[in-house]
Amino acid sequence: MLxxxxxxxxxxxxxxxxxxxxxxxxxxxxxxxxxxxxxxxSGCGKSLTALAFLRLxxxxxxxxxxxxxxxxxxxxxLSEDEIRALRGRRIVLIPxxxxxxxxxxxxxxxxxxxxxxxxxxxxxxxxRAKMLELMARVGLxxxxxxARLYPHELSGGMAQRVLLAAGMAGQPDxxxxxxxxxxxxxxxxxxxxxxxxxxxxDAAILxxxxxFQVAATCESLIVMYAGEIVxxxxxxxxxxxxxxxxxxxxxxxxxxxGLWPIPGQPPSMLHPPAGCRFHPxxxxxxxxxxxxxxxxxxxxxxxxxxxxx
Amino acid sequence: xxxxxxxxxxxxxxxxxxxxxxxxxxxxxxxRGETLGIVGPSGSGKTTLARIxxxxxxxDAGEIKxxxxxxxxxxxxxxxxxxxxxxxxxxxxxxxxxxxxxxxxPLLYHRLVRNKRQxxxxxxxLFALTGLHEEIxxxxxxxxxxxxxxxxxxxxxxxxxxxLLVADEPTSMLDVSVQAQIIQLLRxxxxxxxxAILLIAHDNLLVQAVCSxxxxxxxxxxxxxxxxxxxxxxxxxxxxx
Numbered sequence: 001m002l003x004x005x006x007x008x009x010x011x012x013x014x015x016x017x018x019x020x021x022x023x024x025x026x027x028x029x030x031x032x033x034x035x036x037x038x039x040x041x042s043g044c045g046k047s048l049t050a051l052a053f054l055r056l057x058x059x060x061x062x063x064x065x066x067x068x069x070x071x072x073x074x075x076x077x078l079s080e081d082e083i084r085a086l087r088g089r090r091i092v093l094i095p096x097x098x099x100x101x102x103x104x105x106x107x108x109x110x111x112x113x114x115x116x117x118x119x120x121x122x123x124x125x126x127x128r129a130k131m132l133e134l135m136a137r138v139g140l141x142x143x144x145x146x147a148r149l150y151p152h153e154l155s156g157g158m159a160q161r162v163l164l165a166a167g168m169a170g171q172p173d174x175x176x177x178x179x180x181x182x183x184x185x186x187x188x189x190x191x192x193x194x195x196x197x198x199x200x201x202d203a204a205i206l207x208x209x210x211x212f213q214v215a216a217t218c219e220s221l222i223v224m225y226a227g228e229i230v231x232x233x234x235x236x237x238x239x240x241x242x243x244x245x246x247x248x249x250x251x252x253x254x255x256x257x258g259l260w261p262i263p264g265q266p267p268s269m270l271h272p273p274a275g276c277r278f279h280p281x282x283x284x285x286x287x288x289x290x291x292x293x294x295x296x297x298x299x300x301x302x303x304x305x306x307x308x309x
Numbered sequence: 310x311x312x313x314x315x316x317x318x319x320x321x322x323x324x325x326x327x328x329x330x331x332x333x334x335x336x337x338x339x340x341r342g343e344t345l346g347i348v349g350p351s352g353s354g355k356t357t358l359a360r361i362x363x364x365x366x367x368x369d370a371g372e373i374k375x376x377x378x379x380x381x382x383x384x385x386x387x388x389x390x391x392x393x394x395x396x397x398x399x400x401x402x403x404x405x406x407x408x409x410x411x412x413x414x415p416l417l418y419h420r421l422v423r424n425k426r427q428x429x430x431x432x433x434x435l436f437a438l439t440g441l442h443e444e445i446x447x448x449x450x451x452x453x454x455x456x457x458x459x460x461x462x463x464x465x466x467x468x469x470x471x472x473l474l475v476a477d478e479p480t481s482m483l484d485v486s487v488q489a490q491i492i493q494l495l496r497x498x499x500x501x502x503x504x505a506i507l508l509i510a511h512d513n514l515l516v517q518a519v520c521s522x523x524x525x526x527x528x529x530x531x532x533x534x535x536x537x538x539x540x541x542x543x544x545x546x547x548x549x550x
Binding site: 266 | 454457512518
């Protein structure tokens, strides 16, 4: 049995303009040494969920609920100083889009070094050795030369790996990778994921993605739609026997499954539909779906939020 | 209907470096109403080829023929025959122009309609064809979703009544369910209007799912070209426009 590292309970996020929570009742566990994929389409609240328990929400956004790190720390109740002490050390966020998160006026080496200094590796010589080691571990070629380069001299895949290397500075327990493969080529994409899994073997990884291929490499899968978890369970089961109509719709829209589109458009996150948030686009929807909100029910190891699944 | 013979193209890289040869003799052909796929890794020259076929770039050497005659893209009528849709639909639209103007402007410029009123009329038809609703007509590109923007770009291309549509990674920036919607839309337009489509993508699975034939481009040359035996019978869904 793997130890639970992060337990998120009933996490809700309120937008500044609205009273209703936009992200509603998100609960999940992350276990040490396990990779969990958070899958959903753009704007469904995947990143906001992660930012909420990292306490990095934009101004005037409010989060409620609990996020237990280990036994005793509730991330949502910590003071700003306490959470700052955790970020970069026990919790690491690998943001999407390598290029935009690297500072264009500093060298790669300087920026990895900065992460090392922050986690308290002080003496210059071991720090440099450690920096080169980290770069080699993420598969960057010729670290001493590369360390002198500036971000614009790298390709997208390399920039992403630099962020991976910087994230490894503190040997975190919890790693949140937000779309680490966006904009990367097919083969680079899979090798980036392989590096990520290899490097953080003992940590709990939350991989935010909209890519089924990437999600399939994780042990467990959470599917989100319009700010709610609609289905969650072991990846192999969810992908082979999807139960929620949205998960089924997504799978059917893949090229290899015939490109069947889901009718309609995702709802506005400010005014999500009443009842089940998927009902306006659902082929199985009935009267009850527009009036009542289904709750997340676990059956056969898979949680689903649907009256009929 | 489209024949491309030995097209080459290089770009300058600065004074002291040799030019970068992106295309080194590409030859391919496309029949009326057919969908040809072009796949290849990034940097293989896919987009450059697309832009040359659409007449946006001039090749260094080689020839492009439409219906047996060399395409010069000199007259408006000739430029209308090949239209292009882009990878980043929100960047392919003028941020300060409303959705409606994005489609009526080319109609007026090409004198396909007599006045603004007719242009709006025609734009409405095109928006209905591509599944866009009236309420977004006056919005700007930043106020609509990526899928909607791609529909606008497709409507704008169709306004020119093209024979060939060059689709350069039309769905790689979109979510999978939106990808399915856009691809189905292209398929329906193809059967309705007899369009030929050149579909450029990096996703092998996508090309294999929709193209009857596909070519693999690598380092500026076509390394293989084959009929798509795997073409699964594609379902045209009923409910989606």
